[in-house]
Amino acid sequence: MPAPPPADGEHPALIAAAEEAIAYGGPPGRFRTLPSIDVLNGEIPAAFLKDKLVLVGAMAPGLGDRYATPAAPHGELTSGVEIQAALLQTLLDGGGPRTLSATGVLILSLLPLCLLLGGFLVLRPFTNMVLGVILILSTLTISLIAFLALGLWFPPAAAGAGLALAYPFWSWRRLAVAFSYMQNEVEALQQESSPLPISALAPLRLQGDVVAKQVNALRAAVKQLRDLDRFMSDALRSLPDATVVAAPNGRILLANDRVRDLFGPDLNDGARLADLFQALGEPAWRRFLDQDAEAQDDIRGPAGQVLRIATAPLFEADGRLVGHIVRFADVTRIRAAKRQREHALQLLSHDMRAPQVSILALLDGTQSRRDPAFERRIRDYARLTLDLAEGYVQLARAESQPYRTTVLDIGELLMDAADTLWPQATGRGVTIQTPDAAGEHLVEGDPALLRRMLMNLLDNALKYGPAGGTVTCSLTSGMEGEAAVCVVTISDQGPGLSDEARRLLFQPFGHGDADHRGAGLGLAFVRTVAERHGGHVRYSPGDVGATFILTLPRTTDADEAPE
Structure with missing residues (x-):
């Protein structure tokens, strides 16, 4: 505050022109003191007092002219004359510490508070706490450095109080808003109808005060979400088909074991x-x-x-x-069953129906039943019906039934098949040339199905080869890529197959001949058995007749076969 004007008769030099901060420079007793009685008695040399400013005052403890000052570290009282001496020394030194203006103090007090509030918006709670402590210490340090080094006094109390109060207030407000939001969301979640009422398995029990009830409600909601997540994970894992959950960009997020x-x-x-x-x-x-x-x-x-x-x-x-x-369902068996159903319908509706209609037509016709051709035709139609039924049954078994595998010599099976068909070959005057029995050609497979497959190939050669001709069989072992294989070749001397017949070859009811003799299932059976044994069969045209080449994986150790 400015000094009051001088009273009437009062000398203006005794009135301070302005407020002045005192730089005490140390605790009481910093200035040299002399007893006044020694000066009056002449015990102090005059030279000692020459060119010095001397202040006279009372310093005795009982006189009461003593005051508390900030320079006393232990609470000692400083005499009034020492205070006057500190003020005089401050004036002689050019003045004491300068105090910032009210505007400057306001700005410096609000600046750390604004920094802390900005940190509340972008930092985590723990980081905000560390920032608040750093700002308080920084404010005190800056105030001390400004006072000691620059002689500038900035009171840090306002800034420190603002920082100390802002953090708990903001934390309380943030906690209240977050808690209110979670409470509203929990109540909304409990009121929503869910297609999976998992929470009904564990009823919610809200007990205790308001905070305890809210905590229990939040715990129940979190548990419900965890149960739902577990339910969805178990449901995905237990799906019978390969199933994945993918993000919009195609990245796979979840996949079950089937995938x-x-x-x-x-x-x-x-x-x-x-x-x-x-x-x-x-x-x-x-x-x-x-x-x-x-x-x-x-x-x-x-x-x-x-x-x-x-x-x-x-x-x-x-x-x-x-x-x-995305679901990947393996429908291979369903498609195979559908094909079998279509084949069965075709067999019943056309292939087996046609010879039966022919038999009825012969019986209802005018041809004499004593005619040998009449009996032969009925026998042929009946045999065709039986061949169709037998071929279809064998094909269905080859496609679906489990195989009984063992290690066997494919050369012996070829000899057995030729011996079985020897009566038919003899009846037509056909010679079946089989390979020599030198060496073993071991394969792993079902003996009955492999024998039936070789019989179908030989029967096909007998059926379409000329009477009195020759059916040639050969058997070799070799390599197909990196795999060891056995190769069976069966050739006849018939007319061969047309381009249309080759296209339908190996398909069920796809007759490979022009006059549609046979049931059309024998070569389909051959292809099915060969593929299920890991091999394949193909047709190779020649200058004379047709050649079928059967390739099967070869095994070299009989101990490799399963028991």
Whole structure:
């Protein structure tokens, strides 16, 4: 505050012109003192007092002229004359510490508070606490350095108090808002109808005060979400088909064990839908994710399996697309059963019906039943019906029944098949030339099915070769790529097959001859048995007749066979 004006008769020099901060410079007793009685008695030399400013005052403890000052470290009182001496020394030294203006103090007090409030918006609670402590210490340090080094006094109390009060107030406010939000969300979650009422299995019990009830409600909501997550994980894992959950960009988020069994090493960390479809030989995979269409289609895998691909979009509660569920269902057996059903319908509706109609037509006709041709025709039609039924039954067994495998010599099976068909060959005057029995040609498979397969090939050569001709059989062992194989070759001297007959070859009811003799199931049986044994069969045209080449995996150790 400015000094009051001088009273009437008072000398203006005795009135301070302005407020002045005193720099004490140390505790009481810093200035040299002399007893006044020694000066008056002349005991103090005059030279000692020459050119010095001397202040006279009372310093005795009992006189009461003593005051508390900030320079006293232990609470000692400082005499009034020492205070006057400190003030005089401050004036002689050019003045004491300067105090900032009110505006400057306000700005410096609000600046750390604004920094702390800014940290509340972007930092974590623990980091905010560390920031608050750092700002308080920084404020005190800056105030001390300014006072000692620059002679500038900045009171840090306001800034420190603001920082100390801001953190608990802001923490309380943040906690209250977060708690209110969680409470509202928990209540909304409890009121929403869920297709999976898992919470009904563990009824919610709200007991205690308000805080305890809110904590219990939050605990129950978290438990319900965990149970739902566990339910969804178990449901995905227990699905019978390979199923994945993928993000909109195709990255796989979840996959069950069936997917790993289907794709093996192709399903690694960071795998995408494109990788899975590429492994299946289907590059145009995005067409399955079209949410406007029912994306269901069949693709054939590299191992020959038929997979039904079905997708369904996943949406958030607000309707935003967050991914897709993709199912890979193995429908190979279903397709095989469908083909068998179609074959059975064809067999019953046409192939077996035609000879029966022919028999009835002969019986209802005018041809004499004593005519030898009449009996022969009925016998042929009946035998064709039996061949159709037997061929269909054998084909169905070859496609579906489990095989009884053992290690055997394919050369011996070829000899047995030729011996079985010797009566038919003799009746037509056909010679069956079989290979020499030198060396073993071991394969692993079902003896009955392999024998039947070789008989079908020989019977086919006898049927379409000329009477009095020759059917040539050969057997060799060799390599096909890196695999050891046995190769059986059966050739006849017939007319061979046309291009149309070759296209239908090895298909059920796909007759390989022009006059449609036979049931059309023998070569389909041969192909099925060969493929199920890991081999294959093919037709090779020659200058004369037709040649069928059967290839089967060869085994070199009889101990490799399962018992």
